[in-house]
Amino acid sequence: MNEITLADFHLTMQVMDNIDVGVVIIDKHYNVMAWNTFMQAYSGISSDDIMGRNLFDVLDDLPEEWLKNKIESTFKLGMRSFTSWEDRPSIFNFSNFSPISGGSELMYQNLILTPLKSLHGDFSHVCLSVTDVSDIAKNKTHLRESNKQLTHLSMTDRLTQLYNRGHWETCLAEEFERCRQTQTPSTLVMFDIDHFKKVNDTFGHVAGDGVIRIVSNVLRRTKRQSDIAGRYGGEEFGVILPYTSSDMGQYFTERLRQRIEQARVNVDVRSINVTISLGVCEWYPELRNYEQWLEHADKALYISKQSGRNQSTVFEALVEQEKDTA
Numbered sequence: 301m302n303e304i305t306l307a308d309f310h311l312t313m314q315v316m317d318n319i320d321v322g323v324v325i326i327d328k329h330y331n332v333m334a335w336n337t338f339m340q341a342y343s344g345i346s347s348d349d350i351m352g353r354n355l356f357d358v359l360d361d362l363p364e365e366w367l368k369n370k371i372e373s374t375f376k377l378g379m380r381s382f383t384s385w386e387d388r389p390s391i392f393n394f395s396n397f398s399p400i401s402g403g404s405e406l407m408y409q410n411l412i413l414t415p416l417k418s419l420h421g422d423f424s425h426v427c428l429s430v431t432d433v434s435d436i437a438k439n440k441t442h443l444r445e446s447n448k449q450l451t452h453l454s455m456t457d458r459l460t461q462l463y464n465r466g467h468w469e470t471c472l473a474e475e476f477e478r479c480r481q482t483q484t485p486s487t488l489v490m491f492d493i494d495h496f497k498k499v500n501d502t503f504g505h506v507a508g509d510g511v512i513r514i515v516s517n518v519l520r521r522t523k524r525q526s527d528i529a530g531r532y533g534g535e536e537f538g539v540i541l542p543y544t545s546s547d548m549g550q551y552f553t554e555r556l557r558q559r560i561e562q563a564r565v566n567v568d569v570r571s572i573n574v575t576i577s578l579g580v581c582e583w584y585p586e587l588r589n590y591e592q593w594l595e596h597a598d599k600a601l602y603i604s605k606q607s608g609r610n611q612s613t614v615f616e617a618l619v620e621q622e623k624d625t626a
């Protein structure tokens with residue numbers, strides 16, 4: 301019987317030392333009772349130097365409070381528990397050699413805590429199994445990063461880095477719903493560069509693109525962080541001013557109009573300056589949908605163009621005007 305037990309133990313030890321998982325067994329006082337080859341290789345600590353000693357005394361860079369809590373609850377509940385690299389990238393401060401980067405990098409780890417029973421049937425030890433999941437973690441992180449970039453690209457206009465029309469319209473639809481539900485107005489501003497065709501015809505499309513970029517930069521600098529700006533079409537832009545009345549919105553439109561009028565785009569030795577015409581429409585409860593909101597702002601923009609350009613028109617004022625002339 302003794303011989304069989306010894307043979308079993310011999311086999312078990314061989315398995316433990318050859319699996320690609322770190323195995324640590326500790327007792328209730330955190331004293332190390334097993335420390336396999338994986339742990340020795342990555343920690344640089346031999347089993348002779350750690351066996352029988354308190355785990356936290358030997359490895360002082362462990363997340364002590366957190367890990368002790370985990371171990372305690374494993375003893376208390378008598379159940380296995382698992383922690384993922386996504387909650388805590390690594391527990392043991394190990395590096396692993398990366399064949400891709402050619403250097404050593406942080407080892408991402410999953411950890412399983414298993415309660416172990418003594419011959420008397422009580423939970424006397426806990427086994428920590430450490431799995432190296434660096435490859436999975438790196439792939440997943442890379443995939444997440446790529447998805448983030450793709451999402452950004454799908455929402456962004458390439459020339460101006462403002463929102464593109466599709467995403468900006470989605471924001472407008474959401475803002476419309478928010479106004480409807482809370483009955484608090486926001487203001488929509490549509491604006492368009494004046495005589496832009498002439499800029500293209502005179503200076504060429506590259507210079508025209510430069511003008512669009514400068515206008516976008518001025519817009520970015522002039523709007524508030526919470527305002528939502530997008531490139532609606534070629535040289536037409538839309539800005540949503542949340543929680544803003546059209547009266548307040550006019551401080552923004554006037555500042556924007558003046559700044560764009562003063563901005564210069566240098567093409568060779570010549571400098572181009574452009575103006576913009578704006579249409580403003582504050583949300584009001586009778587609006588049927590966001591498309592109508594857009595239509596009204598566009599209508600106001602059209603009046604600005606008709607009235608000589610380089611100016612703003614507020615849709616409310618337009619309604620009053622129409623009433624007066626009726």
Ligand SMILES: Nc1nc2c(ncn2[C@@H]2O[C@H](COP(=O)(O)OP(=O)(O)OP(=O)(O)O)[C@@H](O)[C@H]2O)c(=O)[nH]1
Pocket residue numbers: 459492493494495496497498500504505506507508509512533534535605609
């Ligand atoms: N360079 C450049 N030009 C563009 C772009 N998108 C649209 N355009 C040009 O913008 C011009 C718009 O011309 P129109 O719609 O006639 O308007 P406008 O000349 O600005 O005249 P008003 O709006 O009435 O003041 C056209 O010549 C388009 O080719 C772009 O991305 N880059």
